[in-house]
Amino acid sequence: MITADDLDTAVTCVVDALRPTVDQDWSAPAGSLDWTCRATAEHLGQAHLHWASQLAVAAPTQYVRWSATAQELAPPAGVLDFVEAAGRILALVVRATPPETRAYHPWGIGDPEGCTAMACVEALIHGHDLTTTLADPLAPPADLCARILARAFPHEPLPTGNPWLNLRWLTGRTKIPHAPNPDTWRWRPTPLTEPWNRTPEAAPMPFTPLAKPQA
Numbered sequence: 001m002i003t004a005d006d007l008d009t010a011v012t013c014v015v016d017a018l019r020p021t022v023d024q025d026w027s028a029p030a031g032s033l034d035w036t037c038r039a040t041a042e043h044l045g046q047a048h049l050h051w052a053s054q055l056a057v058a059a060p061t062q063y064v065r066w067s068a069t070a071q072e073l074a075p076p077a078g079v080l081d082f083v084e085a086a087g088r089i090l091a092l093v094v095r096a097t098p099p100e101t102r103a104y105h106p107w108g109i110g111d112p113e114g115c116t117a118m119a120c121v122e123a124l125i126h127g128h129d130l131t132t133t134l135a136d137p138l139a140p141p142a143d144l145c146a147r148i149l150a151r152a153f154p155h156e157p158l159p160t161g162n163p164w165l166n167l168r169w170l171t172g173r174t175k176i177p178h179a180p181n182p183d184t185w186r187w188r189p190t191p192l193t194e195p196w197n198r199t200p201e202a203a204p205m206p207f208t209p210l211a212k213p214q215a
Contacts, residue, residue: 002117002151004094006144010120011087013140014044014127015080021134022077031132032173041079042069044126045086051115052090054103061104090119108196110189117152118187120144124164125171140164152187155198 018041030040046068053064070082097112104110110118124140131138145163149156149170158166159179168174170185190196 002113002120002147004091004116006147007087007091007094007116007119007123009144010123010127010140011084011091013138014123014130015084017127017131017135017138018080018083022075022080024076024134026076026079026134028133030126031129033129037130037133038070038076038079040126040129041076041083044122045070045079045082047122048086048090048119051103051119052086052093054105054110055093055097055101055112055115057103058101059104060102060109063104087119087123090116105189107186107200108188108190111191113151114189114191117148118189120148121152121167121171121187124148124167125173128168128173151192153185154188154192156182156185 026037026041028037029035030037033040035043049068050063053059053066057064068082068086070079074082094112094116099112101112102109103115105115105118108114124138124145127140128138142163145167149158149163149167153170156170157179159169159176160166165174165176169176169179170182172181172185175181186198188196188198
């Protein structure tokens with residue numbers, strides 16, 4: 001099972017690893033991504049706040065239409081505060097949300113545990129991207145990584161006995177000999193006890209601009 005406490009652990013792991021880097025250049029690319037470190041950190045905060053919104057209103061058919069960013073001139077320390085605040089807000093929302101609540105995600109209608117598992121993946125994987133450029137390698141708890149895999153990726157193979165290595169391999173962050181990286185990957189938002197369409201036709205993601213009405 002994945003809980004709000006697990007999300008707090010994941011967020012703490014990432015923030016503690018990055019806090020010593022706030023005087024570095026966050027305009028550099030984050031790991032293997034095209035995004036800068038700043039943009040990657042902002043994306044992480046945005047994702048957590050979106051899932052908090054989804055659960056708060058039990059959004060049934062689409063994302064709540066809003067966006068959040070760190071202030072334009074905020075230094076890396078301020079961006080990292082945004083990351084931490086967003087993760088803590090989501091954890092608080094998860095604790096306050098009844099387990100039977102369901103909320104829209106393009107890959108399936110999620111429950112609070114599913115949203116929390118996705119948020120943990122987002123935190124740890126983008127934390128890995130950021131620390132690859134800025135800090136010592138991220139080292140999350142193995143037990144947490146194993147439970148994230150069991151909840152978010154029960155449909156995927158596990159090539160090794162190292163859960164953190166498996167999670168990075170599954171999301172395209174590393175290679176494992178004799179285990180070709182998946183061409184694509186999707187996490188499972190829906191409860192494990194419910195049917196799940198592994199290849200849904202995704203609706204627009206939350207940052208898709210809406211067209212202005214014609215005058």
